[in-house]
Amino acid sequence: MINIYTVDEVKGDVTFLKNKKKELYQRIGDNSKPFKVKDGVIENVLINAKSGYDLKYNLNGRHGFSVWKMNKCIVNNIWEQKNAEENRESILKCL
Numbered sequence: 001m002i003n004i005y006t007v008d009e010v011k012g013d014v015t016f017l018k019n020k021k022k023e024l025y026q027r028i029g030d031n032s033k034p035f036k037v038k039d040g041v042i043e044n045v046l047i048n049a050k051s052g053y054d055l056k057y058n059l060n061g062r063h064g065f066s067v068w069k070m071n072k073c074i075v076n077n078i079w080e081q082k083n084a085e086e087n088r089e090s091i092l093k094c095l
Contacts, residue, residue, distance in 0.1 A: 003019050003020075003034075004019065004020060005017035005018065005019055005025060005034060006018055008024065011064065011079040012064070012078075012079025012080035012081075012083070013028055013029055013079065013080050013081050013082075014026055014027070014028055014061075014064065014079055015027045016037070016061065017034050023036065024036070024037040024039070024061065025037060026059075026061055028057060028081070029081070035059070037059065037060065037061040038059045038060050038061075039060060039061065040060065041059070041060055042058060042060055042063075043058070043059045043060065044056040044057065044058050044059070044066065044068075045057050045059060047065070047081065047084075050088065050092070051092055052069060052070075053067055053068065053069055053074070053088050053091060053092065054067070054068040054069075055067060055068075055081070055084050055085060055088055056068055058076070063076045063077055064076065064077055064078050064079040064084075065078040065079065065080075065081055065083075065084035066078065066084070067084060067087050067088045067091065074087075074091060075087050
């Protein structure tokens, strides 16, 4: 069965989609496969790591990208991956 999605909302690099059952999905950028929004659940996926600072994306669809140092979130609510990477670079320059 092929899922047909319609665009519900776009926040920066993240496109929120709905299927025929009105279930909410999200896609980062243009090329990623849509994955289900885990509403009410905080679950971060690692996008990339650099010099001990991780760039993550929260699957709940509410916090976007974030920069982490180990288990501590330094900054979040960033909706463009480039901006999140720039935030991380700014932090690294201060070290």
